[in-house]
Amino acid sequence: MIKVFLFFVFITLSLSATENPTILLPWAIGFIVGVGLFFWGVYKALKTQQSIYMLALLPFILLIIGMFFI
Numbered sequence: 001m002i003k004v005f006l007f008f009v010f011i012t013l014s015l016s017a018t019e020n021p022t023i024l025l026p027w028a029i030g031f032i033v034g035v036g037l038f039f040w041g042v043y044k045a046l047k048t049q050q051s052i053y054m055l056a057l058l059p060f061i062l063l064i065i066g067m068f069f070i
Contacts, residue, residue, distance in 0.1 A: 034059045
């Protein structure tokens with residue numbers, strides 16, 4: 001699972017290495033944080049059986065909802 005995460009991190013960072021990286025860099029950082037929170041929230045929610053950790057999924061869910069409006 002960590003290999004898949006690192007794959008997406010490196011792909012995102014390579015996409016941000018364009019002529020003007022200041023445009024894509026905040027989006028890349030947001031994507032990395034969102035995916036990290038998603039996997040951490042799933043892991044903690046399954047390990048502890050507490051639903052409060054499902055709030056870590058909120059940024060990822062908001063990102064998916066935001067993609068419908070783009």
